[in-house]
Amino acid sequence: MATEGLGFLGLGIMGVAMAKNLLKLGVPVCVWNRSPEKCDALVAMGATAAKSPAEVILKSKITFGMLADPAVALTVAFGPGGVVESIMPGKAYVDMSTVDAETSMTISKAITEKGGRFLEAPVSGSKKPAEDGQLVILAAGDESLFNDAGAAFDVMGKKSFFLGEVGNGARMKLVVNMIMGSMMTAFAEGLSLAEKAGLSQNDLLDVLDLGAIANGMFKLKGPSCIKGSFAPAFPLKHQQKDMRLALALGDEVAQTMPVAAAANEVYKKARTLGFGDNDFSAVYKAIADSS
Amino acid sequence: MATEGLGFLGLGIMGVAMAKNLLKLGVPVCVWNRSPEKCDALVAMGATAAKSPAEVILKSKITFGMLADPAVALTVAFGPGGVVESIMPGKAYVDMSTVDAETSMTISKAITEKGGRFLEAPVSGSKKPAEDGQLVILAAGDESLFNDAGAAFDVMGKKSFFLGEVGNGARMKLVVNMIMGSMMTAFAEGLSLAEKAGLSQNDLLDVLDLGAIANGMFKLKGPSCIKGSFAPAFPLKHQQKDMRLALALGDEVAQTMPVAAAANEVYKKARTLGFGDNDFSAVYKAIADSS
Amino acid sequence: MATEGLGFLGLGIMGVAMAKNLLKLGVPVCVWNRSPEKCDALVAMGATAAKSPAEVILKSKITFGMLADPAVALTVAFGPGGVVESIMPGKAYVDMSTVDAETSMTISKAITEKGGRFLEAPVSGSKKPAEDGQLVILAAGDESLFNDAGAAFDVMGKKSFFLGEVGNGARMKLVVNMIMGSMMTAFAEGLSLAEKAGLSQNDLLDVLDLGAIANGMFKLKGPSCIKGSFAPAFPLKHQQKDMRLALALGDEVAQTMPVAAAANEVYKKARTLGFGDNDFSAVYKAIADSS
Amino acid sequence: MATEGLGFLGLGIMGVAMAKNLLKLGVPVCVWNRSPEKCDALVAMGATAAKSPAEVILKSKITFGMLADPAVALTVAFGPGGVVESIMPGKAYVDMSTVDAETSMTISKAITEKGGRFLEAPVSGSKKPAEDGQLVILAAGDESLFNDAGAAFDVMGKKSFFLGEVGNGARMKLVVNMIMGSMMTAFAEGLSLAEKAGLSQNDLLDVLDLGAIANGMFKLKGPSCIKGSFAPAFPLKHQQKDMRLALALGDEVAQTMPVAAAANEVYKKARTLGFGDNDFSAVYKAIADSS
Structure with a gap:
């Protein structure tokens, strides 16, 4: 894991627990959520809050997303202030939301066309495993990013798999x-x-x-x-x-x-x-x- | 368990292992097998051998059977020198073979009509659990016999169930x-x-x-x-x-x-x-x- | 078709209609039914009534049966005064009831062992086709009997099939x-x-x-x-x-x-x-x- | 049926036969096909040929289409010189191709937005019934158009159904x-x-x-x-x-x-x-x- 910071988008029940575990790595963590008050608990623990997904991307080497469904995942990626706006070479996005293969491939294409790296990484496990860092992570896409995200996956999950091309996680x-x-x-x-x-x-x-x-x-x-x-x-x-x-x-x-x-x-x-x-x-x- | 002895019919792979475990109870064990040489190992360990199922019944308070299939189970029960020949009040037969409900009910009827007690008790588990006394025993029929056979079930299995009327084991x-x-x-x-x-x-x-x-x-x-x-x-x-x-x-x-x-x-x-x-x-x- | 007479057992809704059609052949027809009053209509049309299936067999070269179900078919065949009692070489029985292959084979065995000929011949079609002589007849068993019964099948059905060994009709x-x-x-x-x-x-x-x-x-x-x-x-x-x-x-x-x-x-x-x-x-x- | 002419788009095996039957109505028939030589036979029988679907629409009160598959149906509707280009109030398009409900609804929307009338009308039956005017026509969409096309349907099919809203034909x-x-x-x-x-x-x-x-x-x-x-x-x-x-x-x-x-x-x-x-x-x- 690089010394640079990590980002986290989406602080629902799962996201909050996962972001908290990221803080254990001792690197800067920058968070964003649609309802900004959800960021407070993380900020109190040492995270910083950003105003948009694009801002999180700019401040982080690797940004993780945990969104409610394909529609939200697409909005966070493509909406105004979204991930795609500021993605660039050197930046990476790991979408851990549960979405269909097509949604992942759409996001992947936009990110890689701008020179960024992408990984889909849906998880198996719900609230308790998320809190305990015991998720199972089904990653697919850029293998170098899978390796770079290894330390983060280790604090969020008990096991992570690299499954090949984008879509295979879904x-x-x-x-x-x-x-x-x-x-x-x-x-x-x-x-x-x-x-x-x-x-x-x-x-x-x-x-x-x-x-x-x-x-x-x-x-x-x-x-x-x-x-x-x-x-x-x-x-x-x-x-x-x-x-x-x-x-x-x-x-x-x-x-x-x-x-x-x-x-x-x-x-x-x-x-x-x-x-x-x-x-x-x-x-x-x-x-x-x-x- | 009564101080009187136990019987065992059928010394195939499963039966040998189960009968050996019965010897641990410290009560007399009388065994029978179609090919009599299969009895030798048990006799060497302290069992006695009988010439027919009927003889085992006569010498034992409770006799267990572990036969290959429904046809053999029926032959051992109804054939010449079979279980039914010498069954009587005070005697009990526990058929642990895997047979269909109808076969069990046929044997049960013949035994209870002569005043004996009957239990079907098929097991789940194969050679290794049989040797280790780790079978799961699915018993059905006479509940007092289930209780009386408790110590024997405890050395043969890790758990025994009483499931109600004959046929329910199958x-x-x-x-x-x-x-x-x-x-x-x-x-x-x-x-x-x-x-x-x-x-x-x-x-x-x-x-x-x-x-x-x-x-x-x-x-x-x-x-x-x-x-x-x-x-x-x-x-x-x-x-x-x-x-x-x-x-x-x-x-x-x-x-x-x-x-x-x-x-x-x-x-x-x-x-x-x-x-x-x-x-x-x-x-x-x-x-x-x-x- | 021989000049000798035909028999018919079972005068339910189907049987009455089928027996009436047999009368068209101009040969003697002898009928029997469990409730004897059902014979009256046929007698009025020229049939004779018998007191038992066995009597019908004796008086007829070929006897047809149309019974309610396998249990009745077996009773008519094996009960006192049943078909099997008087069957003998030269006599033939055609069971047109809808029964399972096993029932047919049981009746067939008993009849052929006594030297008689047997045919199972279940039909497809209900009351109206029975009345109109438009049944489809699925015969199996003794092929020479199938041929000898041809004229009778022709007045009862629109088409008859010979399907091979007994059981094939079912x-x-x-x-x-x-x-x-x-x-x-x-x-x-x-x-x-x-x-x-x-x-x-x-x-x-x-x-x-x-x-x-x-x-x-x-x-x-x-x-x-x-x-x-x-x-x-x-x-x-x-x-x-x-x-x-x-x-x-x-x-x-x-x-x-x-x-x-x-x-x-x-x-x-x-x-x-x-x-x-x-x-x-x-x-x-x-x-x-x-x- | 109005005295004005009819159009026909797509002269494959089915389309040729159907268009020939339209000629029996005695009204002008204008035809078009991607490979223009397919029009020759129809022209020899009295039809006129057009250079594009749009031209057929302009010359006809009601135009029928019989295209190979959804992709071709969409191209004929939306491509350059396509149906949508010249459709307008007073004009009507009946798509008899076998396509999915969504394709029909897409074409319907475009046509009705420009003031035209639309009917999907897939058929059941192949070459021979098409030649014999014995198709079964499953129409859905604009009911007034269904009525206006009645005479045409009568020469092409043995029976036509009006099934309600567009998509119901499919x-x-x-x-x-x-x-x-x-x-x-x-x-x-x-x-x-x-x-x-x-x-x-x-x-x-x-x-x-x-x-x-x-x-x-x-x-x-x-x-x-x-x-x-x-x-x-x-x-x-x-x-x-x-x-x-x-x-x-x-x-x-x-x-x-x-x-x-x-x-x-x-x-x-x-x-x-x-x-x-x-x-x-x-x-x-x-x-x-x-x-």
Whole structure:
């Protein structure tokens, strides 16, 4: 890591936690947020605040972004006072937002055309891992930037991957979420079958937890499915969107995915039944409910 | 556990290991096997050998069976010199073989009609857990017998469940294997999609292993799928049979299971392609292969 | 056709109509029915009535049966005064009931062991075609009997097929019903998609009816789906049973059938929703309904 | 129909036949084609030729277009000398090309903003029905234009539908093709199951053809599947694209379509196996083939 400073754009729940961890590196950190009052806590800890993304870029060797969605990521990049305005040779931008491959490629093109370096680096993990510096970072794009950002990734995450060309970070997230979505549906089928076949659902959870397919998701979602509690950690409509996008990716490369396709239709049924804003584990309702 | 002795029928790979663990209880253990020379090792360790299942029953308060398949389990129960011949009030039989619910119910009926007690108790786990006394025991049937067999289960397994009426042990195994079979197919789809989409399959395995759906099966089967190595730990044709039986159970109780149904068709395709005797992870071949 | 007489067992809605057509051949016809009063109409038209299936066999060169289901077919064959009692060389039995391959094979074995000839000959078509002599006859078993029964088949049906060994008649019906069941589900998906996408369902029916996939089922079931009228012509639970049996046949011969498997799960869902006794077109409800 | 003339853009196989039929109305017909020599035959029959789409629009009250694909349709509308250049109040454009809803809506917007009237009117039917004036016309957009074009539709088609807002023509085609694609896959499953189960595939075709689901597609594609002849009438890759687009439409409106989703995955598998340029009935190969 160079002795020059780091920048951070976007101080939502995730961003605040990640920026705080950057301060541990002992280099200057310059932050920006749409609502400027969110910067106060960071400033109190030693960061400086800037008035625009462009200003952060100018003051930092490497700037990280953690924005809410593709639309915000595009605005922060291309809007007035945005990243692209002041990017130049010697400057680098690492977009850690969860966006689609196309959005990443659009931002990448604009930045590299002006001589800057770009990395997409979506993360896996939510608030707690962000605070604990235990995120998993899926980076893709400029490999020299991946190396230069290594110390920063080390304080924000427990592990960072370099996945090749821009877009691969987004694609990797899709593949992982697709497997997760199919697994959750298979799990819902098993839970519901157990009950209808006269078995105890809690026994099933205990048996599963002792075997080769024991995993954190079953442990977490099993009891809440049984209770019928579906407060959204990851909203079902977003899971379904990821299933759809993964299937679209499969379509593009002619990969047959019959299980994911079947699971996707169950998520769609769950949306029709009104569970789109519930947790994705509410797919259980589309499997279990009768008249 | 009563001070009287225990019996053990069937000294295959699993049975030998389980019977050895029973010897640790310090009570007399009487064993029988179709090929009598398999008894020698146990006798050397302090067991006595009997000439028939019926003789074991007579000499033991509780007799355990670990037979190869439903046909053998039925022969040992109903054949000449079989369990049913000498079962009577005060005697108990625990069939730990993996059989279907109907086979268990047939044996149960014959034993209880003669005044004996019966428990089906299929296990989850193979050779190593059997040797280490780390099996998971899925018992169903006579609850007083479950309690009386507690000390024996404790030396053979790490955990034993009482699941209710006879048949529920078999049903629980089916539900677990169905979830496993769907998961494996979803995993195969993800692995193959990753490759076609230009991602590294090893990166995918690493990313999965750091997240909420990390599990032993992905860890074990992922590298072997990538290598194309499908030496049978659990043969694909048996996994497909379990998918079919789980779907039949779902049919009986009107439980829709679209993901399991889709996965089952992929296992059938894999059978058609000639992978029935390979490991069930060879379902990957039916997903990944092109012309 | 020999100059000797014909027999007919089972005078339900179908049987009465079929037996009446046999009278047109101008040979003696001997009939039997469990409730003997059902014979009166036939007797008035020139038939004679017998007191048991065995008596019909004795009086007839070829006897036809049209029984309600496999259980009745087995009783008529094996019960006291049943077909098997008096079957002998020179006698022949043609079972036109809709039964599974195994039932047919059981009856066939008993009859051929006593020197008789046997043919299974399930029909496609209901009351009206039976009356009009327009059934489609799916015969399998003894080919010489198929030829000897030709004149009788000609007055009962518009077309008869000889399909080979006993069981093939039942199997052919399963294959046809499986295609029908998948088609109906695909049709339901299209009907429901049309409505949600803002198209007129009646326009869709009209467009379909002008194209290459126009068929009688769409013409018949389309308007009733739109009206939500599902009076049972062919009960959904029977259609689902046929899907299940066809999938089981596919399992046996390792034939992958992902579309039939997906459709079967929708029929199961419809059963769960309480539509088992409605017409099979009520699968539309499992596809179309939302919260 | 007004006494003023009609225009026709695009004289491919379909367009030539359709324009010839327009001549029967006895009104002036002005034609244009990218390769001008294609106009000669029409001119010989009494049409006049123009140098650009814009010129045709100027000379005609209603102009019809039949272009190869969305890209050509957009070029003919928006390119230099295109339809939009000279459209104005009193002029009307009917695009009969097969394009997606979005393309139709883009062209519609441009035309109506300049005061013209627009109708999308994709057709069902190929060369022969085009020559015989037996197309099915799926029109949507300006209803007054639909009425004004009635006489023209009557000579080109056997039936025309007005389906509401622009985009509905494209959507109706998708729904119909989705049902067709699922049906073809179900049919392939039945054909292959028949063979593996020891039934004659030709018998199956004959039985199907006598029943309620008899239809032209089974009659046409059945024998060619059996022969393994898949010369493209409708290429598999286009059928798969339509399945994908129909599923995307279902996604948009939250319509679950498990059978179409399963069928789509089979088409994708068939693409992977190299059958994308064969007839869509080659989906049979993905169902039937073994190792």
